[in-house]
Amino acid sequence: MRRGIGTTALVAAIALAATACGGESGDGEKKNANGELSGTVEFWDTSGDAEKGFYKKVAEEFEDEHPGVEVKYVNVPFGEASNKFKNAAGGGSGAPDVMRTEVAWVADFASLGYLAPLDDTAAVDDKDDYLPQAWGSTQYDGKTYAVPQVIDTLALFYNKGLLEKAGVEVPQSIEEIKDSTKAFEKNDVTPFYLRGDDPYWFLPFLYGEGGDMLDAEAKKITVDDEPGVKAFEVIKDLVDSEAATTDTTNGWENMQKSFKDGKVAMMINGPWAIEDTLAGKQFKDDEDNLGVAAVPAGSAGQGAPQGGHNYSVYAGSDNLDASYEFVKYMSSAEVQKRTTEELSLLPTRASVYEEKTVEDNQMVQFFKPAVDKAVERPWIAEGNSLFEPLRVQMADVLTGKTKPEAAAEKAGEEYAKLLKDGDWK
Amino acid sequence: MAVETGQSVAPAAGGDARGRGRGTGEKSSKVPGPLRRAMATHWYAWAMVAPVVIVIGVIIGYPLFRGVWLSLTDADEANVARTIGVNEIEATYEFIGLENYRAILTDNVFWDRLGWTVLWTVGCVSVTFLLGLVLATMLNRKLRGRAVYRIAIILPWGIPAFVSVFAWQMLFNEKNGILNRILEGGGIEGVPWLGDPTWAKISVIAVNVWLGVPFMLVALLGALQSIPSELLEAAEVDGANAWQRFRNVTLPGIRSVSSTVVLLSTIWTFNMFPVIYLLTRGGPGDSTEILVTYAYRLSFLNSPRDFATSAAWGVLILLLLMLFAVFYRRSLRKQGEVW
Numbered sequence: 001m002r003r004g005i006g007t008t009a010l011v012a013a014i015a016l017a018a019t020a021c022g023g024e025s026g027d028g029e030k031k032n033a034n035g036e037l038s039g040t041v042e043f044w045d046t047s048g049d050a051e052k053g054f055y056k057k058v059a060e061e062f063e064d065e066h067p068g069v070e071v072k073y074v075n076v077p078f079g080e081a082s083n084k085f086k087n088a089a090g091g092g093s094g095a096p097d098v099m100r101t102e103v104a105w106v107a108d109f110a111s112l113g114y115l116a117p118l119d120d121t122a123a124v125d126d127k128d129d130y131l132p133q134a135w136g137s138t139q140y141d142g143k144t145y146a147v148p149q150v151i152d153t154l155a156l157f158y159n160k161g162l163l164e165k166a167g168v169e170v171p172q173s174i175e176e177i178k179d180s181t182k183a184f185e186k187n188d189v190t191p192f193y194l195r196g197d198d199p200y201w202f203l204p205f206l207y208g209e210g211g212d213m214l215d216a217e218a219k220k221i222t223v224d225d226e227p228g229v230k231a232f233e234v235i236k237d238l239v240d241s242e243a244a245t246t247d248t249t250n251g252w253e254n255m256q257k258s259f260k261d262g263k264v265a266m267m268i269n270g271p272w273a274i275e276d277t278l279a280g281k282q283f284k285d286d287e288d289n290l291g292v293a294a295v296p297a298g299s300a301g302q303g304a305p306q307g308g309h310n311y312s313v314y315a316g317s318d319n320l321d322a323s324y325e326f327v328k329y330m331s332s333a334e335v336q337k338r339t340t341e342e343l344s345l346l347p348t349r350a351s352v353y354e355e356k357t358v359e360d361n362q363m364v365q366f367f368k369p370a371v372d373k374a375v376e377r378p379w380i381a382e383g384n385s386l387f388e389p390l391r392v393q394m395a396d397v398l399t400g401k402t403k404p405e406a407a408a409e410k411a412g413e414e415y416a417k418l419l420k421d422g423d424w425k
Numbered sequence: 426m427a428v429e430t431g432q433s434v435a436p437a438a439g440g441d442a443r444g445r446g447r448g449t450g451e452k453s454s455k456v457p458g459p460l461r462r463a464m465a466t467h468w469y470a471w472a473m474v475a476p477v478v479i480v481i482g483v484i485i486g487y488p489l490f491r492g493v494w495l496s497l498t499d500a501d502e503a504n505v506a507r508t509i510g511v512n513e514i515e516a517t518y519e520f521i522g523l524e525n526y527r528a529i530l531t532d533n534v535f536w537d538r539l540g541w542t543v544l545w546t547v548g549c550v551s552v553t554f555l556l557g558l559v560l561a562t563m564l565n566r567k568l569r570g571r572a573v574y575r576i577a578i579i580l581p582w583g584i585p586a587f588v589s590v591f592a593w594q595m596l597f598n599e600k601n602g603i604l605n606r607i608l609e610g611g612g613i614e615g616v617p618w619l620g621d622p623t624w625a626k627i628s629v630i631a632v633n634v635w636l637g638v639p640f641m642l643v644a645l646l647g648a649l650q651s652i653p654s655e656l657l658e659a660a661e662v663d664g665a666n667a668w669q670r671f672r673n674v675t676l677p678g679i680r681s682v683s684s685t686v687v688l689l690s691t692i693w694t695f696n697m698f699p700v701i702y703l704l705t706r707g708g709p710g711d712s713t714e715i716l717v718t719y720a721y722r723l724s725f726l727n728s729p730r731d732f733a734t735s736a737a738w739g740v741l742i743l744l745l746l747m748l749f750a751v752f753y754r755r756s757l758r759k760q761g762e763v764w
Contacts, residue, residue, distance in 0.1 A: 090502075111503065112503055197708065250594065314509075316509035316510020317510060385727040391708070395708050396709070399620065
């Protein structure tokens with residue numbers, strides 16, 4: 001076992017050295033005599049299989065505008081991208097010039113000094129055009145460390161046919177979902193699928209009770225307050241009253257399958273699920289059968305977490321000027337418009353929403369109202385680790401191992417451990 | 426074989442360190458007397474082992490000592506040395522002694538995880554060993570199609586662990602998995618294989634047993650075949666029945682092999698990361714999280730990544746296994762086994 005780890009380390013070291021050799025472009029020149037950009041810009045993209053072809057094409061078209069610059073497009077799987085970037089960025093070699101950063105990564109990377117501040121650089125162009133929610137995640141410690149690429153949020157997906165058959169209106173609240181159980185029962189359909197193994201899906205319930213994970217301004221942990229307890233009670237009650245079905249493992253596959261097969265009538269999901277859902281039995285021949293509405297409200301509010309991706313520039317890049325220009329190009333209104341046309345992802349610039357092709361896009365029509373209501377998460381360096389304690393407590397509540405009150409309290413204790421370095425209350 | 430494997434696992438750390446230290450010491454200083462004479466006489470042997478010592482020192486020694494050192498500091502991602510382009514950030518972490526260990530050992534998380542890890546290890550190793558022994562005994566005779574049986578039983582070993590774990594995950598799927606389909610077809614309510622803390626524990630042990638049996642089988646079959654058939658025949662002539670022959674001839678005959686495989690299997694199972702991580706991710710909740718998967722979480726999933734605490738967990742795991750190996754050897758020696 002020991003030896004296994006040693007070998008892995010060696011292989012990793014060799015691999016790292018190899019990428020370092022490949023990554024070093026050699027020509028660190030920023031501009032040649034007449035002010036033209038030159039050199040190489042390496043861009044790490046984390047988009048999925050369906051999207052990466054488009055992004056590669058768009059990124060490489062940057063070369064047409066700036067013939068002196070060579071764009072090196074690298075696709076890194078989303079799941080390992082954060083660790084890979086951190087290792088390369090701190091190790092001094094192999095890091096890209098431009099990185100696609102998930103909204104919660106920006107503060108994390110910036111706090112470690114890996115990102116170049118972008119204020120007053122070419123990267124930030126027409127910043128008032130960005131949606132304020134999208135802009136929020138680019139800020140850390142009063143500086144801008146990223147530029148928004150796409151924005152998303154969670155919404156309620158529903159099967160129009162099944163709702164009609166049961167005679168149920170699109171529910172506005174969790175209470176209404178619960179009340180519809182009887183109506184669906186006669187068709188052998190469960191109203192709702194509750195994602196039990198991913199804490200991101202828990203946030204609409206937490207926001208619905210008027211709670212949040214943290215109060216970043218007051219520097220206070222709020223997950224263990226009354227709304228947190230209530231949110232755990234709500235998810236447990238949904239499952240116990242058979243208004244919802246859930247899994248504490250394999251949640252994604254089971255959720256998609258039961259919704260696509262018409263076993264459940266509703267689920268909460270994001271824009272990234274649309275393609276997959278439309279390929280399902282219930283929607284394949286009738287795309288209009290899929291409806292999307294805002295997440296159901298709880299007893300004290302309504303909201304879904306805001307997500308999305310940004311572009312960041314590596315602080316150690318030896319070609320900063322070209323990188324800033326590349327970021328400006330990638331988040332320009334023109335590229336965003338094309339992204340929506342080809343991939344149906346939501347733009348982050350207000351002006352793009354006024355374009356005809358974007359306005360008419362069905363997915364944009366579904367999700368724009370939801371994005372407008374999306375709740376910003378606390379953009380702090382520890383943001384990513386806040387989910388793990390919730391995942392554990394969610395499962396424990398759903399399996400009946402822990403009472404909601406104890407679960408909220410334990411999540412709060414874990415948060416206190418994770419945030420021990422700041423003066424959090 | 427028993428001797429070599431046992432020793433290389435148990436005091437791996439100390440042994441390497443000493444060997445390396447002595448080697449370099451001799452080169453740098455001119456010590457007269459026995460050492461020098463030994464060097465003069467055995468220089469050829471030293472030269473021969475040098476590559477091994479150096480390679481082990483680099484591959485095992487350095488990461489090990491670095492890990493131990495980190496566990497005595499407050500190093501995390503935000504204070505280790507970093508090179509960002511042309512900027513060098515100096516390391517600012519400090520030596521804090523045994524503070525990490527104190528924090529871990531006074532926290533219930535460690536003891537909870539340790540309890541389950543011990544249960545998991547004992548469960549897996551005992552069931553794997555018994556199944557392996559039964560199957561090996563069954564195959565240790567002439568029967569038609571023996572080669573086919575052997576191949577079939579060794580097959581789980583030939584498949585990469587992550588592939589078989591993913592296959593098992595599909596079988597165990599509560600709503601669409603084949604196991605529950607079969608149960609429901611028979612009118613029995615489906616079982617939340619991975620969705621309930623107790624069932625999830627049983628499921629992960631079952632998968633690990635499935636993965637571990639081939640190794641036991643091969644090792645024990647080899648041991649069984651090394652028992653001279655004259656011994657068994659003599660026992661039979663003396664009037665011993667099948668059980669007595671098994672108990673008094675076969676078992677002592679395979680003892681040296683079985684004690685080794687049990688030790689190895691214990692160490693592997695204790696640190697069996699892929700089965701737990703890929704099958705349940707430690708869930709539901711944290712009910713199937715063992716010590717190594719938790720240490721992984723600290724150094725790879727949290728932000729900032731906590732290198733020091735994770736290293737301390739690693740050192741504690743190593744200490745536990747070394748302690749186990751020492752006591753295990755001692756108890757075997759008491760029973761007359763020579764190691």
